[in-house]
Amino acid sequence: MRTTALRKSPSVALALLLTATSVAACSSGSTGSYCDALTAAEADWKDAGATLKDPASAARFVATITTVEASAPEEVRTDWASLRVLAAKFTVAKPDLTELTKHMEGFESSAKRIETHAKETCGIDLGS
Structure with missing residues (x-):
């Protein structure tokens, strides 16, 4: 049933996106x-799927993302x-599945750009 898939989909998608398995040297300069x-966030991403099941852990994960976002290139x-x-949608005890679904539909292209950019710019593989 679609509802069951939606409950699993956001956590699974984030876990797949954010599993950093290889960290190479970053480029110097503005990036x-x-x-x-x-690199500093790598440890927080290893258990992203589990992190999002707990609102307090999800809030810490959001803080990590905010740090990365602040330094991210335009x-x-x-x-x-x-x-x-x-990720912020997981900081409540019972996330709104309708809102999560809407956000997930538009997130796939963003996830791909993040993954590609991290690998090309920093040598960090977020996708495997």
Whole structure:
């Protein structure tokens, strides 16, 4: 049933997106602080799916995303904001599945841009 899939889908999608398995050296210059923020956030992303099941953990995860977003280059800053808004929906005991579904529908392209940019700019693979 669609409702069951929706309950699982956001956590699974974020877990897949945010599992950082390979961290290489970041480039220097204007993207250095962004790459540093991604590297520092790696530990928080390993258990993203589980994190989003607990509102307090989800709130800490949102704070991590906010840090990355603040240093993100313009070409992906809006995408990080989209991720932050999505993760923030998990900071309540019972997330609104209708709102989550609406946000997930528009998030796929943002997730792909974040994943590609992190790999190309910082050598960080968020997708595997």
